Amino acid sequence: MTNLTETMELRRSRVLKGMEEQGLDGLFLMGEANIRYVSGFTGGDSYVLFTSKKRFFITDSRYTEQVEQECFSFEIVEHRGNSPGLEETVARLCNEYHIKKIGFEQNFLTYEIYEKLSRALEEKTNLVPVSGMVEEARLVKDEGEIALIRKAAEIADETFTYVLGLIKPGIKEKDIEIELEYQMKKNGASGTAFPTIVASGPRGSLPHALPSQRVIKQGDFITLDFGAVYQGYCSDITRTVCVGEPNQKQKEIYHIVLEAQEKGLQSLRAGIMGKDADKLVRNVIEKAGYGSYFGHGLGHGVGLEIHEEPFLNKRSEKVLTSGAVVTVEPGIYLPNWGGLRIEDTVLVTQKGCETLTHSPKELIVL
Ligand SMILES: [Mn+2]
Structure with missing residues (x-):
């Protein structure tokens, strides 16, 4: 495994290369996962500005010390509090370093910030919307990232085994949710990767049912959809x-x-291709006569975010690469009856894929 410094430098050089290809001499990052990916910063409310020659980490006094501990090779610039606001700070740096074309993340920068930033920038600086500049690099996980996802998957598996022992008629969906989340944390998770889903009996037809006060009954199907975060990875x-x-x-x-x-x-x-994988799985459900009851896509990428590229669905023209981590999660949902889904997190390899979640899949009868 390469050390952290080398890993970070490699990530940043990929992003800088992308900037060069798009003729950008500045890149302003606001996406939290993207910022963590290029800096190692685990906090929030902070931003990165890359120029061809310098790297700025823009934060406020709540995080300055943390940035010094977690990030390296950045010039730390404070905003807010006793300093000017974010837009003025970014504009000042652009002016000082004669940035002509600065990319901003169109899916993260709000219209309000865009307006303020446009006003604060000198006329010679162009604001250009960009997307996927860091996400593209994040698509292929390195060894260190895979190890963390493996651990997050292991925590989920251990938790499932434990919680199975608690499920019986009389317990509420809400109780199962609380146990799942508590046990994941006890097993080393820093948190849950997304709001836990517990859908029992007829509620199983709601693919994203949030746990309710419904009491589990004899004969119920219960769908449990959950995930752990371990050192930032889901x-x-x-x-x-x-x-x-x-x-x-x-x-x-x-x-x-x-x-x-x-x-x-x-x-x-x-x-x-994402849509071809989706099609092969969808065919099985269509042939069985339930095609119209599988409404969502086959899966999604998993990493620093629970839903990230590559997405696997009917429209996805993304070609899967070795090192991508994705979910495979078909389901059937029948209104007024119930439903179910089975999902694993897997690592895509040259020859196939390696399943990272190992809980048994034959129907468990409790
Ligand atoms: Mn999923």
Whole structure:
């Protein structure tokens, strides 16, 4: 594994190369995950300004000491408090370093900041919207990142095994959510990767059901979708279990989704296009007659963010690369009946993919 300094330098040189290709002599970053990726900073409310020659880390007094500890090779510039505001600060640096064309992240910079920044900048500086300049680099995970995602996946697996022991008729969805989140933290997670989903009985038809006060009953399917964050990196797993013996229809639908999910794991490899992977999995569910009940995409990238590139869905023309980490998560959702989803986090490799979440997938009957 390369050391942190080398890793950061490599990441920054990729971004600088992208700037050069787009003719930018400045790049203003506001996306939190992007900033963490190029700086190692774990706090919030801070920004990075790259110029061809200098790197500025723009923060306020709450974080200055933390930036000194976590980041290197940046000139720290304070804003807010006793200093001028963000837009004035960025404009001052652009003027001082004669920036002609500065890129800003169009998906993060608000219209309000854009207006203030436009007004503060001198006329010779052009503000140019850009996207994906850091996200592209983040697509391929390095060894260190993969190790952290592996750990986040392991925490999720351990948590699932533990929480299975607590699920029985009479417990509420909310209780299961609290246990999942508590156990993930006990197992080393800094937090949850996204709001935990617990959907039982007929609520299983809501793909993103938030846990309710519903009491678990004998015969319920329960879909648990949760993930851990470990040192900034996320995991994502979904399992559906049955409380008591499943009926014929539950068994039938479960096996269709399982077959589709396994088809996904067999199909993923470097070189496949997102929409082709989606199609192969969707075919399994369509052939079984439930195509219209699988409304969402096959999966998404996972890393510093829970949902990031590459997205795997009907429209995705992104070609998967070795080192991408994605989810494979087909589901079937039948209104007024219920539903289920099965999801793993996987690492895309040259020859196929490696599953990082290992919880069992045969129907668990509690
Ligand atoms: Mn997911």
